[in-house]
Amino acid sequence: MADNEKIKSGIVWLEAVDNIGIASIHNGIQNKISQPDFMDLEFFKEWIYRQKLKGLIITGQGRHFSAGADIDTIKANKHNTDYLKDALKKGKEILSYIETLPIVTVAAVSGVCFGAGLEIALSCQFRIGTENSVLALPEANIGIMPGLAGTIRLPRIIGKSKAIQMIISGRTINAEEAFGMGLLDKVVPAKMHLSSAKQYIEELVQNKSHQQINSIIQSVNNSITEINETAMNTEGNMFAKLVEEGEI
Amino acid sequence: MRELTAEIREQLKEMIYGFFAEECEVELSELNEETNITDDLDGDSLLFVELIELTKKKFQLDIQLQTIGKYLLKNPAETIGQVIDTTYLIYQHGNDIVNLGA
Numbered sequence: 162m163a164d165n166e167k168i169k170s171g172i173v174w175l176e177a178v179d180n181i182g183i184a185s186i187h188n189g190i191q192n193k194i195s196q197p198d199f200m201d202l203e204f205f206k207e208w209i210y211r212q213k214l215k216g217l218i219i220t221g222q223g224r225h226f227s228a229g230a231d232i233d234t235i236k237a238n239k240h241n242t243d244y245l246k247d248a249l250k251k252g253k254e255i256l257s258y259i260e261t262l263p264i265v266t267v268a269a270v271s272g273v274c275f276g277a278g279l280e281i282a283l284s285c286q287f288r289i290g291t292e293n294s295v296l297a298l299p300e301a302n303i304g305i306m307p308g309l310a311g312t313i314r315l316p317r318i319i320g321k322s323k324a325i326q327m328i329i330s331g332r333t334i335n336a337e338e339a340f341g342m343g344l345l346d347k348v349v350p351a352k353m354h355l356s357s358a359k360q361y362i363e364e365l366v367q368n369k370s371h372q373q374i375n376s377i378i379q380s381v382n383n384s385i386t387e388i389n390e391t392a393m394n395t396e397g398n399m400f401a402k403l404v405e406e407g408e409i
Numbered sequence: 410m411r412e413l414t415a416e417i418r419e420q421l422k423e424m425i426y427g428f429f430a431e432e433c434e435v436e437l438s439e440l441n442e443e444t445n446i447t448d449d450l451d452g453d454s455l456l457f458v459e460l461i462e463l464t465k466k467k468f469q470l471d472i473q474l475q476t477i478g479k480y481l482l483k484n485p486a487e488t489i490g491q492v493i494d495t496t497y498l499i500y501q502h503g504n505d506i507v508n509l510g511a
Contacts, residue, residue, distance in 0.1 A: 228455055295462045299474075332473060
């Protein structure tokens with residue numbers, strides 16, 4: 162597939178420019194996440210595999226990152242919770258895949274980033290937001306709770322007590338506060354989120370080989386997902402391979 | 410109830426016009442109190458969310474979006490003039506705006 166070619170999966174448009182993938186949520190002005198499994202995971206995996214990316218940016222087309230889930234879809238399935246559980250499981254599989262990608266991942270946030278939209282952003286390693294960004298997990302205000310692992314990933318990023326406060330209150334957080342609590346890694350002027358995310362990745366990966374990037378991120382991921390002994394052994398193997406095959 | 414001085418009214422008005430001009434990429438001269446946010450500016454209700462956050466930050470207001478949302482359900486703000494009037498009420502009443510009559 163040629164560089165720059167845009168393809169669509171679910172509500173997400175995918176394109177690759179200079180070894181950086183861009184996944185844009187594209188669903189009306191508010192970029193609502195119409196269903197938890199918002200794109201085809203197998204299709205996405207295959208696209209990622211083909212592109213040989215050093216980084217991936219997830220963003221929202223237009224003014225906002227995403228206003229979150231479509232409440233009407235949730236209400237329509239009030240008595241069909243098996244469907245909801247299955248769809249949430251598939252959605253979580255997409256986000257877990259993004260979370261464990263061995264490349265640099267950045268959510269480029271502008272405007273509103275609520276609910277399922279924020280849960281998608283939380284699956285990235287970094288979040289860059291514009292000065293006008295507003296973030297929230299507002300599900301508790303309508304009698305439910307986050308369902309795409311927001312209660313699991315948020316405390317890992319901002320700490321348990323702040324996460325519980327933010328989720329139970331459902332309150333909105335502006336960019337300045339989000340940066341202060343570690344929810345955003347960088348705040349940039351309006352409309353600069355995408356170019357800043359690209360620059361952030363380019364600066365981080367410059368003069369590093371694909372193998373170095375993949376090994377470093379995979380090893381850090383292993384520290385969370387694998388038992389200590391396995392993570393330690395894998396790191397040793399990766400180190401040896403880089404020495405053997407690298408330019409040292 | 411917080412006092413809404415002429416100076417504060419002017420600051421709020423200026424902030425609101427500036428916000429819509431920047432967000433909707435239009436000249437300030439193209440905006441007036443009759444400008445409809447959806448029809449004329451291709452805007453949406455989420456713009457109000459951003460505006461509330463901006464107001465909270467700029468004027469150190471302790472207000473919850475949820476309460477403002479309840480008020481707006483009964484009293485929609487569709488034009489810039491209506492947004493300005495609502496923002497005046499938010500400044501004056503804070504979260505108590507929800508107790509004001511429709």
